[in-house]
Amino acid sequence: MSVPPLKPALFLDxxxxxxxxxxxxxxxxxxVWIEGAIETVATFNRAGWLVIVVTNQSGVGRxxxxxxxxxxxxxxxREDLARAGARIDAFYHAPQHPEAPVEAYRHPDPPLRKPNPGMILQALAEWPIDREASFLVGDKPSDLEAAMRAxxxxxxxxxxxxxxxxxxEALLPPSG
Known part of the structure; x- marks a missing residue:
């Protein structure tokens, strides 16, 4: 069995x-989509990158x-992106929270929940990702910490x- 070639990944909160x-x-x-978000996903898709969402969703645990x-x-x-010729390859979410009233989602330090790196590490294990060429875009320090720890x-x-x-930021790939 051949090993698939590694690809860079754009990780997005x-x-x-x-x-x-x-x-x-x-x-x-x-x-409501952030301005330029759909175009960003499509640009990275065309350049041969994987696009992976990593999102805390403590509202579930709460x-x-x-x-x-x-x-x-x-x-x-996914449907909206497909209409624009774009796709997200995988979604990872962390419904756990230390104070979740829903016991199934309560964990003192959820490994998947950012700033822990669990969702990123799971994606790295499940996809042929070139870690060195990849990067994450986040809007909170916890996103950046999770990436650094991964x-x-x-x-x-x-x-x-x-x-x-x-x-x-000179982070857009050349169009593929």
Whole structure:
């Protein structure tokens, strides 16, 4: 069996990077794409990169909404992206929280929840990712810490147009 060639991966936090962070976004009616987000995903897709979302979703553990809402929202994101000729290769989410009232989601230090690197490490184990060529875009220090702990470089996105931000940081790949 041959080993697939390694590819760079663009790791993206969700709320605040791909969509406006309106607090516990879990319904499509509340979802608004960040300007330039769809174009960013399509640009990295065309260049042969993997695009992977890593998102804390403590609203599940806190009992605000069921995990099925997270899956349904991600499905709608996939549909919207597909209409634009773009795709997210994988979604990883962490519903756990140290103070979750839902016992199944309570953990004193959830390994998947950023700033822990669990979601990134899981993606690195499951996909043929070139860690050295990859990077994460996050909007919080915990995103950057998770990337650092996983050995992946990162950049802090402060809002605005995601594609313009990455272009200004010289992080857009040449179009493929």
């Amino acid at each position: 969700r709320d605040g990077v791909l969509n406006e962070d309106r607090g516990f976004v879990h319904r499509w009616e509340d979802f 009992g605000y909404y069921p995990e099925s809402d997270v899956f349904a929202l991600h499905d709608r994101m 050995g992946v470089r990162s950049v802090l996105f402060g809002g605005g147009n995601l594609k313009a931000f990455l272009a200004a």
